C-alpha cells in the first residue's frame with residue numbers, strides 16, 4: 001500500500017471559501033472542526049467531507065453570524081497556519097517537503113489576501 005499524502009484541511013477550507021462558502025462560528029458535532037455554510041445554505045464539515053445538520057434546541061437560527069466575525073476568525077486561523085508553515089520551512093532540509101510547504105504558504109497568503117479584501121472592500 002502506498003502512503004497517501006493528505007491535502008491539508010486548511011487548503012481544502014481555502015478552496016471552499018474561494019468557491020463562495022462562508023466560515024461559520026459553529027463547530028462540527030463529530031470532529032469539532034469549524035463548519036462552512038455553502039452557497040445553498042447547507043452546513044458542511046470539510047474535515048469529514050459531509051453535510052452537518054445543527055439543531056439548536058428551542059431556537060430558530062434566525063441570526064446568521066456577522067460576516068466580519070467569520071472573516072476575523074478565518075484571518076486568525078490563516079495567520080496561525082502561515083506562522084506554522086514558516087516555522088516548518090525554517091526547519092526542513094527536505095526539498096520535497098520544502099516545495100510542498102512553499103506551495104501551501106502561497107495558497108494561504110492568497111487566501112489571507114482575499115479575506116482581508118472581503119473585510120475591507
Ligand SMILES: [Zn+2]
Nearest residue numbers: 028031045048
Ligand atoms: Zn466534522
